[in-house]
Amino acid sequence: MASVASGPDAAIPIGTYQHTGPRWMYRQLKVGRFYTPWFASPVAQLILVSLVCFLCPGMFNAVSGLGAGGLVNPHDIDKANVALYSTFAVVAFFAGSIANRLGLRYTLTFGGFGYFLYVASIMSYNHNKNAGFLIFAGALLGVCAACLWTAQGAIMMSYPDEYSKGKFISWFWAIFNLGGVIGSLVPLANNLHNKSNSVQDSTYILFMVLMFVGFLLGFALVNARDIKRSDGTRVILMKNPSWKSELIGLSTVLKSDWYIVALFPMFFASNWFTTYQFNAVNLAKFNIRTRALNNVLYWISQMIGAFVLGYGLDAPRVRRSIRARYALVSLFLITMAIWGDGWYNQRQYDRADVTETNPLSLSYS
Template identity: 45%
Template structure:
């Protein structure tokens, strides 16, 4: 019996909705609204406040909790699935933005610190789920491309988020010290939309690739088995090789936000700079995604070349940061200042965004190349985010203890440089050029006749 046009249209739509591409776009939009806006808020330096103490303490609480729940998040995702994990995680972002709205009026940091800790729990859940989706849903030979698509959509949130303080504080003059209430309210609106949108994400078992395979045949796990599997990560040699890259990948935010953007530019220009910082991330993710998917036929060779490209670019950018430290500008800069004064520090901050996206996309590609199954990759991604967050918690407290910007720069440069040879070794030892049919980490089943 034939099908009607409406039934055909419905089947096509359901297939498109079940495709890895649509799901990657949706998780990108969720992160656009939640961590994208959070990034714009943090990128202003001090959470948009004249004194960074409250923001530094809130971020320390955030990343301390994130370090724990980032590692646990993969197991929680395997137990609860994407809907509950993502919605619970996204809801905490709204509370964090609200705490700074409160701080704008009462200057009491306790609410911000508590909200930061709660957000750390939620961010651990969100990013563990995101990592599992981004590394396991795409086809094996297009993971770099799908990561770049996600990263571009996600960082568009930082671009739009940077426009919010720029537009709402544009006419307040050079003496404006803190952002206005409307800035925080704007962030809260976007974050609320992201929480609702998270309910649209499908579990891996319902996502169908173009070749007809499902992304995973995973049956949701239980608490005991997940605790055991997470504990095993700490003596998994693959994860240990990723530790320096994980630790350093958010460690540099403190230096970039508080010692470049906050100290060298006025309030409205910081928002303007963030538009380009997060825009640079879109460019960087697309560029490194191309290298790691299309530059060579051999997947191992693509990984090695991608890491080498990021290492060379990163060394050049940190060298530029050193030059900026040695020859600082004597006055706070505005984007309307002469090109000769503004261009150098602006280009450095833009380059930081480029490097951040390329560095993190590179690490995600390596993680995604270690397995194909969302159950395994959710744990790997959670481990990566947990170690990353522990590094960030330390970095924000280092800044709170008035460590010089030069010393922070040197530590960041050393940490990122240390990670490159270890990632090269991991690719050489663990990344296969072709899928091994005997590899037990890959769990795929053919879809049933009904979709």
């Protein structure tokens, strides 16, 4: 049975105003007529987590969106993606247990490192064609990504109060996807006059620097037990005392909560399309500068969608069950419309039409 642990993320009683961390964490700065949130507040921690994801998976999205990580031939990068999502899928089942044992701060920080190494392996491959290092980095990134997104999800769902979760998720998604937007502007500016299909080393180096900064930012995350909401309540994170109880709890949830298993088909639909969109569409049809422009527009659209859905899901005048149904139907209709148009577009070419020596290389100019 779950219990409240005594580790770095252990809870303290709700309603208490005791400061469990250093006093500077709870001080507000006055800027003009406004006060900044204290460092150990849900808002400040949301911004910090968003910045980590802005600099790590956000920049990863920008690199991936170039098609094959900016490489001309997607063959080995596809193998790296297989390794990435294979380890991601397996480790994600146990990442909650890892987060409970290590704490959210170290789980998130460890997760950020894999993104830096992955981009380093792409740049290395560009010079020495070392597919082994590229595939290893992809597999390690899958492990790291499972940890990072588990920690991020736990923070998004436990730190805000009940009426702010949709808003917090929309803020996070906007800042996170801003990483994809800014990251896409880097190769767009770097390759504005480059009509070829390859990415310059300076682009990869800049991404690596930004990702390493994001990795270091993870260490600044506050322990969950030190978080104080605006109403004085604290964060409660339930923990299991051992790895065995964690795994038993996971098994029990999958057996007893049928709706969790019913969500699995939607989980499958959430990430599988990225390789197709980035490699079989963006890489296949466009040159490097147009791929970068497509990337900018792609991630801006996600930011807009996050705000609309996030605030819509927090609408106070509509029952939660009604909001959920509206969101599900809207998501289904939009998804079908997008893929319907994608199917129509895909009929214009196939794999045989696009090769390394004969790319379509369409340009916006």
